[in-house]
Amino acid sequence: MSGVRGSVELVDVTKRFGSMVAVDRLNLEVHPGEFLSLLGPSGCGKTTTLRMLAGFDQPDEGYIKISGEFVQGVPPYKRDVNTVFQHYALFPHMSVSENVAYGMRQKRVPKSEIAGRVAEALDMVKMSKLADRRPKQMSGGQQQRVAVARALVNRPSVLLLDEPLGALDRKLREEMQIELKLLQSQLGITFVFVTHDQEEAMGMSDRIAIMLDGHVEQLADSESVYERPASAFVAGFIGRNNFWKGTSTGHGVQASDGTVFVSSSPEERVAQGQPALAAIRPECIHLSATDPGSTTNVIPGTIAGVSHYGDVLQYVVRTAERDVISLLPRQGALRLAPGDQVWCHWEASEVYQFSADQADLVMAEPALEHI
Ligand SMILES: Nc1ncnc2c1ncn2[C@@H]1O[C@H](COP(=O)(O)OP(=O)(O)O)[C@@H](O)[C@H]1O
Numbered sequence: 001m002s003g004v005r006g007s008v009e010l011v012d013v014t015k016r017f018g019s020m021v022a023v024d025r026l027n028l029e030v031h032p033g034e035f036l037s038l039l040g041p042s043g044c045g046k047t048t049t050l051r052m053l054a055g056f057d058q059p060d061e062g063y064i065k066i067s068g069e070f071v072q073g074v075p076p077y078k079r080d081v082n083t084v085f086q087h088y089a090l091f092p093h094m095s096v097s098e099n100v101a102y103g104m105r106q107k108r109v110p111k112s113e114i115a116g117r118v119a120e121a122l123d124m125v126k127m128s129k130l131a132d133r134r135p136k137q138m139s140g141g142q143q144q145r146v147a148v149a150r151a152l153v154n155r156p157s158v159l160l161l162d163e164p165l166g167a168l169d170r171k172l173r174e175e176m177q178i179e180l181k182l183l184q185s186q187l188g189i190t191f192v193f194v195t196h197d198q199e200e201a202m203g204m205s206d207r208i209a210i211m212l213d214g215h216v217e218q219l220a221d222s223e224s225v226y227e228r229p230a231s232a233f234v235a236g237f238i239g240r241n242n243f244w245k246g247t248s249t250g251h252g253v254q255a256s257d258g259t260v261f262v263s264s265s266p267e268e269r270v271a272q273g274q275p276a277l278a279a280i281r282p283e284c285i286h287l288s289a290t291d292p293g294s295t296t297n298v299i300p301g302t303i304a305g306v307s308h309y310g311d312v313l314q315y316v317v318r319t320a321e322r323d324v325i326s327l328l329p330r331q332g333a334l335r336l337a338p339g340d341q342v343w344c345h346w347e348a349s350e351v352y353q354f355s356a357d358q359a360d361l362v363m364a365e366p367a368l369e370h371i
């Protein structure tokens, strides 16, 4: 039993609301003690997945195991999990300690034990000094700490967190990210953490499940989802990418404007002659003021915009097919101005090739909207 305590398994889980499929044959395995994030755009099924783990919703198909046990029909309070929501839902008329103690009182845990466990939970989230405060006498970040303490006091093996930092401003959110991550590694309990913020997921997680339309598109660590995106959607959602649509040449893509993207990747993802996407990250697009004289991996264009971001410069290059984004270190970069003629070029090792299935999804936004 100890080997699986804190594990979570979802197998072919589907959840419908009327004709709406919110979660679509989702498969996911979370290891004991792991910090796993569910990351994806709004409406992709993150909250619904979490609510099924918590027991607030039941799957229509498939099954869920928590700590090795099937949880079909097991009510929320009997599961080895606790949930922290974005809106902390503290009782306004109760003090911090009373809020944290509430669940144990309901379960008739002996009074002598309650006091000790409340003190321990408040200590974990560094809120011991504010034990007598009311929620409205505290900041958003402090209230969210209390919500975490209230969940931890039950000593669950798995903590479910649904965008717990979503309501906090940026600086506080970054502080809380560090603290929550530290707390998780100290306690060694499993965190299933929902967020739509890729940086938050990348910074905190052991692994990230990137979700789209109710299923997991890729499950891997931060480095892998960035370096080896499993689909065009992941390549566009994690970090940024420039995409071109064309036809596979086997180890590359010929775009409709004639540009040839040659990839040095040993993987041949799309059969020759099939519709394909080429993708290149903005930081891999180099700019040259003279024609590099190559027939592949180069596009001529004109500078349409320049933005300064501290130590990086962002150029928008207008080319025949579309706008291309290039991000270059300021140090040593050419100083280019709108109207200048340039050649975008890149290494074959930086060219990703994907099937064209998700072309509409990843190419919907014109590049200029990113500025
Ligand atoms: N109770 C509900 N009734 C009807 N549709 C719902 C309900 N809950 C969620 N949905 C729909 O299911 C989809 C997934 O929602 P949700 O899990 O909340 O996504 P996320 O948390 O990733 O934003 C959305 O299209 C949403 O509108």
Ligand SMILES: [Mg+2]
Pocket: 046, 047, 048
């Ligand atoms: Mg949600």
